[in-house]
Amino acid sequence: MDVSPMDVKQVMRDYFVDLGEAAKDPGRKVAWCTSVGPAEILRAMGFAVYFPENHGALLGATRVSTDTIPIANAHGYSPEICSYLTSDIGACLKGVTPLSKAYGLDSVPRPDVLVYCTNQCKDVMHWFSWYARRWNVPLLGIHPPNHLPEVLPEHVADVAAQYRRMIGRLEAITGTLLDLEALRLAVARSREATDLWEAVLNTARARPAPLSFFDGVIVMGPIVVLRGTQAATDYYRALLAELQGKVVARQAAVPGERLRIYWEGMPVWGRLRHLSDLFANNRATVVASTYCNSWIFSDFDAAQPLDSMARAYLKIFINRDDAYKEAYIERLAGEFGIDGVVYHAARTCPNNSNSYYNLPQRLAARGIPGIVVDGDLCDLRCFSDEQSTTLIEAFLETL
Amino acid sequence: MSTAADCDRPSTDATVRTEVFWGVDCGSAEIKVAALDREGRLLTTRRCRTLFPLVEHVHRSLAGQGDELSAIADGDRDRLPADGRQPGLRPGHKVFATGYGRHHIGFVQGQLTEIKAHYLGVQHQLRLQQDYTIIDIGGQDAKVIRATPSRVEQFAINRKCAAGTGAYIEELAHRLEVPMQELPRLAAAHDKDLTLNSYCTVFSGQEVIKLLMHGERVENLIHALYRSVVKRVLEMTAIDTDTLVFSGGVMSHHPILVPLFAERFDEVRTILAPNAQFCGALGAAIHGMNEESDDGLPNHQ
Numbered sequence: 027m028d029v030s031p032m033d034v035k036q037v038m039r040d041y042f043v044d045l046g047e048a049a050k051d052p053g054r055k056v057a058w059c060t061s062v063g064p065a066e067i068l069r070a071m072g073f074a075v076y077f078p079e080n081h082g083a084l085l086g087a088t089r090v091s092t093d094t095i096p097i098a099n100a101h102g103y104s105p106e107i108c109s110y111l112t113s114d115i116g117a118c119l120k121g122v123t124p125l126s127k128a129y130g131l132d133s134v135p136r137p138d139v140l141v142y143c144t145n146q147c148k149d150v151m152h153w154f155s156w157y158a159r160r161w162n163v164p165l166l167g168i169h170p171p172n173h174l175p176e177v178l179p180e181h182v183a184d185v186a187a188q189y190r191r192m193i194g195r196l197e198a199i200t201g202t203l204l205d206l207e208a209l210r211l212a213v214a215r216s217r218e219a220t221d222l223w224e225a226v227l228n229t230a231r232a233r234p235a236p237l238s239f240f241d242g243v244i245v246m247g248p249i250v251v252l253r254g255t256q257a258a259t260d261y262y263r264a265l266l267a268e269l270q271g272k273v274v275a276r277q278a279a280v281p282g283e284r285l286r287i288y289w290e291g292m293p294v295w296g297r298l299r300h301l302s303d304l305f306a307n308n309r310a311t312v313v314a315s316t317y318c319n320s321w322i323f324s325d326f327d328a329a330q331p332l333d334s335m336a337r338a339y340l341k342i343f344i345n346r347d348d349a350y351k352e353a354y355i356e357r358l359a360g361e362f363g364i365d366g367v368v369y370h371a372a373r374t375c376p377n378n379s380n381s382y383y384n385l386p387q388r389l390a391a392r393g394i395p396g397i398v399v400d401g402d403l404c405d406l407r408c409f410s411d412e413q414s415t416t417l418i419e420a421f422l423e424t425l
Numbered sequence: 426m427s428t429a430a431d432c433d434r435p436s437t438d439a440t441v442r443t444e445v446f447w448g449v450d451c452g453s454a455e456i457k458v459a460a461l462d463r464e465g466r467l468l469t470t471r472r473c474r475t476l477f478p479l480v481e482h483v484h485r486s487l488a489g490q491g492d493e494l495s496a497i498a499d500g501d502r503d504r505l506p507a508d509g510r511q512p513g514l515r516p517g518h519k520v521f522a523t524g525y526g527r528h529h530i531g532f533v534q535g536q537l538t539e540i541k542a543h544y545l546g547v548q549h550q551l552r553l554q555q556d557y558t559i560i561d562i563g564g565q566d567a568k569v570i571r572a573t574p575s576r577v578e579q580f581a582i583n584r585k586c587a588a589g590t591g592a593y594i595e596e597l598a599h600r601l602e603v604p605m606q607e608l609p610r611l612a613a614a615h616d617k618d619l620t621l622n623s624y625c626t627v628f629s630g631q632e633v634i635k636l637l638m639h640g641e642r643v644e645n646l647i648h649a650l651y652r653s654v655v656k657r658v659l660e661m662t663a664i665d666t667d668t669l670v671f672s673g674g675v676m677s678h679h680p681i682l683v684p685l686f687a688e689r690f691d692e693v694r695t696i697l698a699p700n701a702q703f704c705g706a707l708g709a710a711i712h713g714m715n716e717e718s719d720d721g722l723p724n725h726q
């Protein structure tokens with residue numbers, strides 16, 4: 027990884043140090059939020075916002091999850107459900123967090139409120155409910171319409187109404203009213219950051235691509251956890267300039283790039299290095315992915331903060347129907363000059379595994395070949411180095 | 426098979442032309458070796474159990490014994506060099522590897538995945554002119570490869586669980602307390618089509634025991650076991666070619682599977698590949714020939 031890793035580390039460090047301080051400061055409130063939940067509202071209301079899915083990814087990447095998933099399993103959380111959930115709940119039960127070693131936090135920051143949105147899946151509801159029961163913390167959920175062919179005005183109105191109801195309950199927690207100008211500012215910042223993030227990802231349209239999916243999942247931290255802040259915007263502006271320089275200099279993420287691949291599905295957090303090396307050794311660059319693209323929200327509009335948030339968070343890929351997903355990947359395959367798609371069938375996240383309903387066959391019929399690799403985001407019991415190597419190498423051989 | 430006498434001529438010339446192409450298929454259950462002359466004729470095949478250290482057993486298979494054909498230079502033939510150096514190959518010999526262990530043999534000239542290797546091994550021997558599907562059932566996995574006369578088009582591998590592989594047959598034979606080699610004969614004496622439903626080897630074992638307790642004939646259970654292997658493999662991917670080619674150790678030991686596959690299609694031509702167990706090793710050797718050929722012609726088949 028040679029894409030500004032130090033800078034992203036610093037940005038993430040500042041974020042977590044601030045979270046740690048907020049958790050200790052009686053004058054500040056901490057909200058937990060799902061990764062594509064209404065973070066802008068929380069930021070505008072002054073909450074320090076923590077994202078348990080980011081913690082799940084950290085548990086996976088550090089492979090601490092290998093120890094913590096079985097603990098959650100033994101407490102009745104099945105090995106078949108979200109392994110972010112099981113990694114995280116297991117970590118809480120065991121009293122460990124990689125945030126201690128990485129950022130000096132004693133524990134994950136205790137929440138004053140838990141906010142989830144089921145635009146991605148319902149596991150987040152079960153997950154946050156556990157903490158609500160454990161710590162007796164208010165639990166607020168947004169339940170939008172799911173798997174939409176089209177996002178219609180009535181869908182937007184529904185979600186915006188749920189936001190308003192939620193804001194009322196949040197105001198009771200903070201004791202202050204939401205400042206509409208603060209919300210507009212947060213939405214404007216999110217929009218700016220997400221536009222920059224999109225531009226960052228689009229630099230990989232160049233041949234050779236200056237960044238790969240495996241760089242992307244590292245540098246995406248700020249767009250996940252710092253939406254609505256100036257820090258995210260500043261970081262991505264700098265990163266974009268750096269990558270544009272690399273495009274001009276024809277600096278490749280994978281030297282000798284021969285094949286260009288689309289990664290569909292979640293990362294295998296505990297095997298990023300293995301997979302990154304595997305593609306690189308075969309001179310293949312993973313130039314685009316559903317996962318990194320999932321934090322592009324081009325609908326944010328400060329003039330209509332709640333409606334535009336509702337639209338943006340309804341429109342996400344995971345919340346769309348089959349036809350939308352097929353057309354989306356086909357479009358990106360064209361734009362990025364994709365030779366083939368690797369579909370990660372993540373055992374514990376069917377929501378992000380789009381190979382289950384014959385999508386690979388439909389796209390293959392349109393000239394976009396693919397291979398399905400079984401694995402998981404955090405549960406390495408479901409992933410085989412050997413199998414993935416053979417499948418991916420054999421697939422690259424056929425291209 | 427006879428050794429190619431002129432291969433034994435030592436040479437000090439690095440540009441000596443390759444006379445023997447060796448393919449090693451390092452599978453999870455067995456190491457298979459095949460040697461071809463430069464015309465693509467099969468010189469020898471060998472196999473042994475996959476034991477560790479892998480490289481030692483691969484070395485032994487390639488070295489052969491006594492006057493068997495050897496890929497390994499005389500000085501290193503008896504054992505791997507003690508100083509950690511890679512063993513020398515005999516002049517005019519080259520070795521190419523496939524299979525799960527392919528990345529772990531330091532002294533090979535190249536490697537390829539077993540998908541491509543099986544395809545090359547089958548196509549080299551059969552020279553098919555139409556599209557076809559290879560069904561390869563091994564000890565630990567099953568592969569379905571859709572091929573054309575010139576390339577692999579698509580493939581699927583099952584390695585998630587034992588269902589549809591040799592390990593499944595082995596486990597249930599053990600449950601039934603029937604020696605493996607007896608299975609085909611007993612299955613042929615079935616008088617009822619039974620179905621085992623479960624994916625899982627443990628659950629299937631329980632189903633078998635329940636049926637036995639209800640007095641079911643062992644012959645019918647073994648036949649059901651074979652039918653269940655067929656079902657598991659056909660679930661992997663849709664097959665749309667008129668020709669099926671079978672390869673792999675399980676097919677050569679249990680040829681009864683061939684008609685059981687055939688009966689699942691309206692009209693299909695079935696071929697059990699010659700040297701079914703060695704298609705991967707053969708393909709690796711063919712790959713070596715292709716790597717070396719600079720005649721600009723399409724790949725050697």
Ligand code: SF4
Binds near residue numbers: 111378
């Ligand atoms: S979308 Fe998948 S990975 Fe994300 S929280 Fe839901 S189940 Fe877990």
